[in-house]
Amino acid sequence: MDGFERRTSIKKEKILNISAALFQKEGIKKVSISRIAKEANVSQVTIYNYFESKEKLLYEALIYFVNQTWEEYLEIAQRSIPFEEKMKLFIFDKGQVASHLHEEFYNYMMDLYKTEGNYIEQLYQEKALPAMMQLFNQGREEGFIDSNISDTALFVFLQMFSDYVQKDEMGDQILPLTEELMKLFFYGIAGKGESKKPD
Structure with missing residues (x-):
């Protein structure tokens, strides 16, 4: 160059x-x-x-935002810290960022996500999903995730969530619930994770 x-x-x-x-x-x-x-x-x-x-x-700005967000998630996922600490960072830091996106920008992003072969879906399938499965393996090793839950079950759960958020009527409902949904995703309805914000 x-x-x-x-x-x-x-x-x-x-x-x-x-x-x-x-x-x-x-x-x-x-x-x-x-x-x-x-x-x-x-x-x-x-x-x-x-x-x-x-x-x-x-x-192009949306693609830039998606790539920057992915790099930030990946940086947290690759830190040498316990699995639960990573989850707290995802929920409290990244969850709050997502919940403060302007509705127009969020809806534009979701409209793109619904199109066949879109960039966000490609990034999810090719990079994000493998990284999440590695993260879940760390959770298993540290006793945070039940070792009886298979990779297949986790994959199906993730795919169900992905398919759901692509539905036309879901955008307005999901945005204000981002932090709650992330807590539910990582801790389940039992809510075993600590709720306080990390230092």
């Missing part, structure tokens, strides 16, 4: 970073290209040269 390509790449990432942050916080309709250009300290022409339209920028 030469100097021009590197500068272009850095500029595009800055635009995506700012766009994703604005869309998450303020929604889609309220955020204009001119606002993004001002925040990113670039011209509107530059944004259109890179992304052609607001719709394409929105899509």
Whole structure:
């Protein structure tokens, strides 16, 4: 990559970073290209040269957000800490982030997730699911997950959850319940996990 390509790449990432942050916080309709250009300290022409339209920028910003979120989850999953500590981080930190997504951005993401062969589903199947199964193996080894629960049962449970959230009418119901659903997912209805926030 030469100097021009590197500068272009850095500029595009800055635009995506700012766009994703604005869309998450303020929604889609309220955020204009001119606002993004001002925040990113670039011209509107530059944004259109890179992304052609607001719709394409929105899509790329969503992919950027999904990739960043995945990297953050993976970093936690790979830490040398007990399984239960990882679960607390997922629930209290990442769960709160998800629950504060603007409804427009969340619905856009869920609409994409419902399309066949979409990027989010590919990421889930190819990277997230194998990483989660490794994490569950750690939970078994530490006695947090019942060793009698097979990988097949866990996979079916995860797939049921994935299929459910893709239903048309589920988006509005799930978003405000994100933290509760994560607790239910990891601790079950018995609620054996500690509920206090980690230090």
